Every structure is written in C-alpha cells, then in structure tokens.
Amino acid sequence: MLIDKIIDFENNFAEIQSTVIEKTYGKIFYDKNNPLSYDSNHAFIYEDSDYEVAIKEIVQFYQSIDITPRVYTFSRQTSAVGQYLESKGFKKSLDEICFFVQKNKKIIDIPQALQINRLNQIDETINELLSSDKEQGEWGYKSLLKSIDNENFYLFGGYVDEELVCIASLYSKNDISRVNDVFTKKDKRGTGYGSQLINFITDFNDQTLKTISYLYAHNPNAIKVYKKAGYEEINAIIRGCYWLE
Incomplete structure (x- = not known):
C-alpha cells in the first residue's frame, strides 16, 4: 500500500545525504561535516528488533562523534520503538499530519x-x-x-x-x-x-x-x-x- 511505501521511503530517505551504517536492527545515518542537520544524523529501528541492543549502539556511536543521539520513527499508530525510547529518557516530538500526496x-x-x-x-x-x-x-x-x-x-x-x-x-x-x-x-x-x-x-x-x-x-x-x-x-x-x- 502507498502508506507503507512512504514509510519505507522515509526510513531510508537520509541515504542521499549521509553515510549509512547497516545494522540488523535498522540503520544509522551520519554526516560529521553537517552536525546541525537532524535529517543527516539519526537512526531508525525496526519495530521487531532488539531495542536494548539498538539503543546502546546508537547512543555510543553518536556520542563518539559528538552528535546528539537521535532516532526517527514513522508509523501508522503509536510506535513501540518510540515508547521504548521515552522509557529510556529520550525527549520526543510528534507530527500527526505532516505528509501530503499529490492525488490530483x-x-x-x-x-x-x-x-x-x-x-x-x-x-x-x-x-x-x-x-x-x-x-x-x-x-x-x-x-x-x-x-x-x-x-x-x-x-x-x-x-x-x-x-x-x-x-x-x-x-x-x-x-x-x-x-x-x-x-x-x-x-x-x-x-x-x-x-x-x-x-x-x-x-x-x-x-x-x-x-x-x-x-x-x-x-x-x-x-x-x-x-x-x-x-x-x-x-x-x-x-x-x-x-x-
């Protein structure tokens, strides 16, 4: 479905402007030369992965290059990844209506x-x-x-x-x-x-x-x-x- 395609597209969009590290639990995007760009420096985590392992590695990686650890989520409903991140002290910002498709x-x-x-x-x-x-x-x-x-x-x-x-x-x-x-x-x-x-x-x-x-x-x-x-x-x-x- 179109919604799933857009979610997949968003999860991978940073590949055009960042270096990508492939992980079993998702991907880490980074550009040390552009630390102010959140879109260039964030990770995404699959919903069915080991969150504890993922968060530990993601935090260690970004802290090692002096960039704020950041994770993006795109979901149809409340994200299990997001709930886990909150439980670990992550701040959050949510946008429910922010995507637009040119249907006509x-x-x-x-x-x-x-x-x-x-x-x-x-x-x-x-x-x-x-x-x-x-x-x-x-x-x-x-x-x-x-x-x-x-x-x-x-x-x-x-x-x-x-x-x-x-x-x-x-x-x-x-x-x-x-x-x-x-x-x-x-x-x-x-x-x-x-x-x-x-x-x-x-x-x-x-x-x-x-x-x-x-x-x-x-x-x-x-x-x-x-x-x-x-x-x-x-x-x-x-x-x-x-x-x-």
Missing part, C-alpha cells in the same frame, strides 16, 4: 515569471540563497552538497534576471518521489515564485518521472500552496523524532 495533479493559476533550470552542481549562488534564512543556511547547503551526485536526485532553480531566487528538489525511487528543499530567498517570499516552481515540478514528475509525488510540510503558508497543486493530507502516518540530551 493541478497547475496553480499564476503567471510564469521564472526561468527554471536543473542544477547539476552546488555553487556559491545556492549558498547565498539558503544563507538568507539563518534557520536553514548552513545545514541545508551541506545537505545539498551530499545529495547532488545521486542519479535519482533532481535539483531545480528558479531565476529572475539571472538571479537565483528559489530552489526545490525531487528524489525518485521506484514508483514514488519526494519533493524536498523547497526554498525561496527570504526577501523574495510572497511573490508566487514557490507556486511557479511547484507547477514546474508537477509537470516534470508527470511527464518525465511518472511517479506518485509526496512531501513533508508543516508551514501553513506552504501547505496552502501544495493543496492548490493537488496535494492532500495523509493522516495515517505519525512522524516521531526522539533525542537524548
């Missing part, structure tokens, strides 16, 4: 003012773009540096008068793809550039990748745009983030 592909009604190109390398213009927002600047740039060489990763940039004003990416695997890295330069927000880029991605996915497209979002303004493009809420997946201070 729609083009947002907005004039096209952007020139959109696929970006095959990460240069200083992308760093300048992301640095316009301190919350995403450094870790977002480093995540893209790791992702760009993956053959199934597509990064697009929107330009106005040769200035890079927004970016967005698609990561495709099998018959589904995840929209990510949707970012507009801070002083260019509210101009409709994000909507134009989403229109482009909708066309690209429909005509080239031919996959089911989904995304993770929590910003209310961004969610309004995605809904206009035909994305609908999935209320069957709970995203959990657990960390040990």
Whole structure:
C-alpha cells in the first residue's frame, strides 16, 4: 500500500545525504561535516528488533562523534520503538499530519515569471540563497552538497534576471518521489515564485518521472500552496523524532 511505501521511503530517505551504517536492527545515518542537520544524523529501528541492543549502539556511536543521539520513527499508530525510547529518557516530538500526496495533479493559476533550470552542481549562488534564512543556511547547503551526485536526485532553480531566487528538489525511487528543499530567498517570499516552481515540478514528475509525488510540510503558508497543486493530507502516518540530551 502507498502508506507503507512512504514509510519505507522515509526510513531510508537520509541515504542521499549521509553515510549509512547497516545494522540488523535498522540503520544509522551520519554526516560529521553537517552536525546541525537532524535529517543527516539519526537512526531508525525496526519495530521487531532488539531495542536494548539498538539503543546502546546508537547512543555510543553518536556520542563518539559528538552528535546528539537521535532516532526517527514513522508509523501508522503509536510506535513501540518510540515508547521504548521515552522509557529510556529520550525527549520526543510528534507530527500527526505532516505528509501530503499529490492525488490530483493541478497547475496553480499564476503567471510564469521564472526561468527554471536543473542544477547539476552546488555553487556559491545556492549558498547565498539558503544563507538568507539563518534557520536553514548552513545545514541545508551541506545537505545539498551530499545529495547532488545521486542519479535519482533532481535539483531545480528558479531565476529572475539571472538571479537565483528559489530552489526545490525531487528524489525518485521506484514508483514514488519526494519533493524536498523547497526554498525561496527570504526577501523574495510572497511573490508566487514557490507556486511557479511547484507547477514546474508537477509537470516534470508527470511527464518525465511518472511517479506518485509526496512531501513533508508543516508551514501553513506552504501547505496552502501544495493543496492548490493537488496535494492532500495523509493522516495515517505519525512522524516521531526522539533525542537524548
């Protein structure tokens, strides 16, 4: 089912931007050069594994590289892994409605003012773009540096008068793809550039990748745009983030 495919996709999504350590109980993702990125530095644990062994190894590993031990969970209901982590003193953050699937592909009604190109390398213009927002600047740039060489990763940039004003990416695997890295330069927000880029991605996915497209979002303004493009809420997946201070 689609829900199970998305859960599996999320469990493995960090593979494009991290080094992966395979374990019998799950996977450990890390990037010592990008310690601020939670998505690059976390583990996931199979529900039917030995939690005690898993947590011991995960905590020891991340502490050895001076990174906060962190575990992500994606589940249809309360996660047994999450309950165990709480019992061991992990802090938690849960999101119940945060995934959206494009069930009805729609083009947002907005004039096209952007020139959109696929970006095959990460240069200083992308760093300048992301640095316009301190919350995403450094870790977002480093995540893209790791992702760009993956053959199934597509990064697009929107330009106005040769200035890079927004970016967005698609990561495709099998018959589904995840929209990510949707970012507009801070002083260019509210101009409709994000909507134009989403229109482009909708066309690209429909005509080239031919996959089911989904995304993770929590910003209310961004969610309004995605809904206009035909994305609908999935209320069957709970995203959990657990960390040990």
